[in-house]
Amino acid sequence: MLAARLVGNIWATRKINSLNGLKFMLAEVINNQEEKQRLIVADTIGAGIGDRVIICTGSSAKLIFEERAMPVDAAVIGIIDEDCHF
Template identity: 65%
Template sequence: MLIGRLIDNVWATRKAESLNGLKFMMAELTGGQHQNERLVVADLIGAGIGERVLIVCGSSARKMVGDDTIPVDAAVIGIIDEDCPCDS
C-alpha cells in the first residue's frame, strides 16, 4: 500500500470501454522511496482533491474494481482521517 494526496481530476473522453464509469484522479505519493511521484488512480470510494488516501497497485487495484481483466494499475482504497498517534 502507498500513501498519497489527491491533487487533480483526470478526464479522458476517449478510453477503453471497460474504463467507462470509473473516476480517475492524479495522486502525489507522500512517503517513503516514492515521495513526490505521481500516478493516475481509479477512485472508487468518492475521495476528493486534497484528501490523503491509501492506494493499492497491480492486481490489488483490479480486485477493487471487481474485474481482473480491466486495465487499471492503481486504485484508492481508503481516505486517511488522521495519522497514527504512535508516529509522534
C-alpha cells in the same frame, strides 16, 4: 500500499470501453523526498482532491471492482483519517 494525496482530476473521454464511467484522479506520493512521484489512480469510494489516501498498485488494484477484468494498476482503497499523523 502507498500513502498519497489527491491533487487533481484526469479526464479521458476516449478510452478502453470497459473503463467508461470510471473516475481517474492524479495522486502525489507522500514522502520526504524533494521530487514527488505522481500517478493516476482509479477511485470508487468518493475520495476528493486534498484527501490523503491509501493506494493499492499492481494487478491487485483491479480487485476493487466486482467485474475484475479491468486494465487498471492503481486504486484508492481507503481515505486516511484526518487525525492519523505519520
